Amino acid sequence: xxxxxxxxxxxxxxxxxxxxxxxxxxxxxxxxxxxxxxxxxxxxxxxxxxxxxxxxxxxxxxxxxxxxxxxxxxxxxxxxxxxxxxxxxxxxxxxxxxxxxxxxxxxxxxxxxxxxxxxxxxxxxxxxxxxxxxxxxxxxxxxxxxxxxxxxxxxxxxxxxxxxxxxxxxxxxxxxxxxxxxxxxxxxxxxxxxxxxxxxxxxxxxxxxxxxxxxxxxxxxxxxxxxxxxxxxxxxxxxxxxxxxxxxxxxxxxxxxxxxxxxxxxxxxxxxxxxxxxxxxxxxxxxxxxxxxxxxxxxxxxxxxxxxxxxxxxxxxxxxxxxxxxxxxxxxxxxxxxxxxxxxxxxxxxxxxxxxxxxxxxxxxxxxxxxxxxxxxxxxxxxxxxxxxxxxxxxxxxxxxxxxxxxxxxxxxxxxxxxxxxxxxxxxxxxxxxxxxxxxxxxxxxxxxxxxxxxxxxxxxxxxxxxxxxxxxxxxxxxxxxxxxxxxxxxxxxxxxxxxxxxxxxxxxxxxxxxxxxxxxxxxxxxxxxxxxxxxxxxxxxxxxxxxxxxxxxxxxxxxx
Amino acid sequence: xxxxxxxxxxxxxxxxxxxxxxxxxxxxxxxxxxxxxxxxxxxxxxxxxxxxxxxxxxxxxxxxxxxxxxxxxxxxxxxxxxxxxxxxxxxxxxxxxxxxxxxxxxxxxxxxxxxxxxxxxxxxxxxxxxxxxxxxxxxxxxxxxxxxxxxxxxxxxxxxxxxxxxxxxxxxxxxxxxxxxxxxxxxxxxxxxxxxxxxxxxxxxxxxxxxxxxxxxxxxxxxxxxxxxxxxxx
Ligand SMILES: [Zn+2]
Numbered sequence: 105x106x107x108x109x110x111x112x113x114x115x116x117x118x119x120x121x122x123x124x125x126x127x128x129x130x131x132x133x134x135x136x137x138x139x140x141x142x143x144x145x146x147x148x149x150x151x152x153x154x155x156x157x158x159x160x161x162x163x164x165x166x167x168x169x170x171x172x173x174x175x176x177x178x179x180x181x182x183x184x185x186x187x188x189x190x191x192x193x194x195x196x197x198x199x200x201x202x203x204x205x206x207x208x209x210x211x212x213x214x215x216x217x218x219x220x221x222x223x224x225x226x227x228x229x230x231x232x233x234x235x236x237x238x239x240x241x242x243x244x245x246x247x248x249x250x251x252x253x254x255x256x257x258x259x260x261x262x263x264x265x266x267x268x269x270x271x272x273x274x275x276x277x278x279x280x281x282x283x284x285x286x287x288x289x290x291x292x293x294x295x296x297x298x299x300x301x302x303x304x305x306x307x308x309x310x311x312x313x314x315x316x317x318x319x320x321x322x323x324x325x326x327x328x329x330x331x332x333x334x335x336x337x338x339x340x341x342x343x344x345x346x347x348x349x350x351x352x353x354x355x356x357x358x359x360x361x362x363x364x365x366x367x368x369x370x371x372x373x374x375x376x377x378x379x380x381x382x383x384x385x386x387x388x389x390x391x392x393x394x395x396x397x398x399x400x401x402x403x404x405x406x407x408x409x410x411x412x413x414x415x416x417x418x419x420x421x422x423x424x425x426x427x428x429x430x431x432x433x434x435x436x437x438x439x440x441x442x443x444x445x446x447x448x449x450x451x452x453x454x455x456x457x458x459x460x461x462x463x464x465x466x467x468x469x470x471x472x473x474x475x476x477x478x479x480x481x482x483x484x485x486x487x488x489x490x491x492x493x494x495x496x497x498x499x500x501x502x503x504x505x506x507x508x509x510x511x512x513x514x515x516x517x518x519x520x521x522x523x524x525x526x527x528x529x530x531x532x533x534x535x536x537x538x539x540x541x542x543x544x545x546x547x548x549x550x551x552x553x554x555x556x557x558x559x560x561x562x563x564x565x566x567x568x569x570x571x572x573x574x575x576x577x578x579x580x581x582x583x584x585x586x587x588x589x590x591x592x593x594x595x596x597x598x599x600x601x602x603x604x605x606x607x608x609x610x611x612x613x614x615x616x617x618x619x620x621x622x623x624x625x626x627x628x629x630x631x632x633x634x635x636x637x638x639x640x641x642x643x644x645x646x647x648x649x650x651x652x653x654x655x656x657x658x659x660x661x662x663x664x665x
Numbered sequence: 666x667x668x669x670x671x672x673x674x675x676x677x678x679x680x681x682x683x684x685x686x687x688x689x690x691x692x693x694x695x696x697x698x699x700x701x702x703x704x705x706x707x708x709x710x711x712x713x714x715x716x717x718x719x720x721x722x723x724x725x726x727x728x729x730x731x732x733x734x735x736x737x738x739x740x741x742x743x744x745x746x747x748x749x750x751x752x753x754x755x756x757x758x759x760x761x762x763x764x765x766x767x768x769x770x771x772x773x774x775x776x777x778x779x780x781x782x783x784x785x786x787x788x789x790x791x792x793x794x795x796x797x798x799x800x801x802x803x804x805x806x807x808x809x810x811x812x813x814x815x816x817x818x819x820x821x822x823x824x825x826x827x828x829x830x831x832x833x834x835x836x837x838x839x840x841x842x843x844x845x846x847x848x849x850x851x852x853x854x855x856x857x858x859x860x861x862x863x864x865x866x867x868x869x870x871x872x873x874x875x876x877x878x879x880x881x882x883x884x885x886x887x888x889x890x891x892x893x894x895x896x897x898x899x
Contacts, residue, residue, distance in 0.1 A: 192704060
């Protein structure tokens with residue numbers, strides 16, 4: 105096997121390094137991008153990329169790819185498991201329609217030129233399960249974000265205004281769960297669900313604790329920023345899926361106002377499409393995307409991702425257990441409720457997005473509005489897989505954001521409700537190819553705090569995608585079908601310097617790293633010991649049995665801060 | 666007419682979506698038809714002897730097909746005669762035509778079938794005319810006749826058509842049924858759980874869920890789901 109590559113004559117777009125569609129060569133050695141001089145005298149494999157687009161491998165910063173939620177989804181949706189994607193041969197058996205098995209997840213990302221994906225909601229007590237599943241996903245680098253927003257420990261330290269202990273607890277929890285960062289899902293709301301309720305504003309009191317969602321969010325931001333974690337607080341807002349929720353979203357975004365970080369945002373708000381509804385009922389519902397975009401564009405320390413729905417099958421699965429119950433009541437579809445002790449909960453409900461359904465069409469339009477109206481340096485392309493649909497349709501979203509003509513065609517197929525309830529038909533914006541590459545590579549890498557990802561500069565991981573698209577010639581406004589087709593199947597997907605897929609065919613398999621963040625050196629772990637011992641009386645496991653040891657993981661990559 | 670005969674006893678199951686459409690091809694082409702033998706894709710001609718007699722749209726499966734699955738899957742016209750027994754999923758998603766099985770049929774006979782006719786001279790196993798796991802609707806049209814006995818789960822989520830069993834059947838008859846008719850001449854176990862509509866007629870003994878209301882000559886339920894299904898004696 106060659107351990108050096110020379111990608112020749114490709115047209116490179118590398119937004120982080122200011123490369124805008126320039127013909128240049130890329131050199132790879134030992135899994136990293138290197139200078140040409142480094143590969144002199146090596147056994148170099150040359151890849152001719154003449155007239156092809158060469159970019160960094162895609163980075164999916166928010167997807168649900170491992171853990172008890174997706175696995176329960178698979179169990180309760182056998183009908184999702186009838187699409188055979190690969191028969192066991194040189195590669196693993198892989199099945200799934202939208203809900204994929206673990207190998208299928210890795211393979212489908214690889215075929216598309218994506219090389220990293222982050223599991224966005226890990227129930228801490230289920231960490232072992234999540235890592236077992238992450239370890240069963242080939243081809244990509246990965247990590248998991250444990251959920252903190254409804255954990256009794258967090259409520260307790262926020263209530264006591266004890267940021268030091270909160271920081272210590274976060275460091276402890278990330279170490280125990282081998283987690284990457286702090287995810288917050290409907291803060292306080294899932295605890296209220298334990299009593300059959302929810303929270304309806306940032307200032308509702310959480311049952312049993314003298315804290316509010318506002319205090320939970322700001323305390324966690326403060327703690328994460330003082331710890332200097334790679335990634336900021338990653339927030340699924342309160343009131344998800346409720347008409348009128350866009351006001352809460354805007355109020356929440358503004359909570360970041362008091363904080364700053366030179367390297368990245370201090371708050372990432374996720375799948376905002378589900379939190380961008382105006383109106384006061386499903387009859388009067390309309391888009392709140394424009395107002396959210398105004399707020400986002402006026403702030404420099406918040407980022408979002410879209411949560412774009414794709415027409416067709418999906419499965420709603422979130423840590424937002426009360427929302428999932430509401431969805432079940434709304435659609436009558438199957439429902440599974442999950443309880444993770446004093447940490448939070450989750451729910452799962454099958455879903456189909458239908459173009460002629462006014463609400464689904466509205467959701468689809470809002471996702472696109474957010475992608476188009478918000479500054480490309482602040483919005484990442486996601487479908488919140490599998491909540492909004494398959495990640496394999498990212499190329500559809502990419503093409504749509506770049507072509508008004510394509511949007512006009514699609515608008516004719518959807519419910520006319522979007523004409524009056526959204527501004528999508530009037531939006532002329534067409535993102536450039538460079539912006540789209542940024543929204544799928546360099547931006548998510550920056551948001552996650554991974555300097556070696558999302559770009560092609562010397563020293564970066566050699567995660568590279570080559571597409572059959574010449575950026576110097578392509579007219580992205582009119583040739584949207586070509587754009588879609590090109591991004592759907594990478595001509596080459598290279599991960600850590602190894603060619604994994606070629607023209608949609610898998611050629612090699614690798615096992616990526618699992619990143620986790622070790623912040624225990626920044627805090628005094630003794631400070632919370634008595635609290636841990638006390639609280640573990642309420643757990644179904646003993647403190648010494650809680651968590652995941654590093655040696656249990658296939659390829660752990662510890663990031664010490 | 667095409668006659669298909671197994672060359673050997675199969676060590677693992679064969680998955681072969683054999684439909685009468687095959688009879689319209691020439692023998693060379695039929696032999697190249699792709700089927701699964703375990704996890705390997707093989708050509709039909711490697712596992713079976715194939716001969717052609719005349720031009721009618723008919724398959725004769727001559728021999729033991731009890732390890733051959735998906736016979737007649739999605740067929741829409743023509744006829745299949747199985748001289749022996751047949752494996753699982755025979756006639757699944759069937760939309761028309763006729764299948765006659767001279768021996769026994771394995772699980773999932775006529776699952777989610779929409780139209781056409783299936784006749785089993787021997788017994789049928791479980792899950793006759795049911796919906797596949799996760800799907801909302803089972804058999805929605807056509808007729809299945811079983812001369813012998815049948816197993817558990819008959820017509821789950823069935824929405825139309827008729828299943829007739831001349832012998833006895835097992836438990837869970839017409840669970841979540843939404844339409845159509847099930848006739849059982851002999852005895853059976855539990856009947857009508859979460860039944861919403863349709864009719865079940867039974868000749869012998871059976872056990873009814875307690876959530877059915879006795880009316881003049883029938884029971885109506887399942888009241889648990891506000892159902893108006895009818896269970897009556899033949
Ligand atoms: Zn999510």
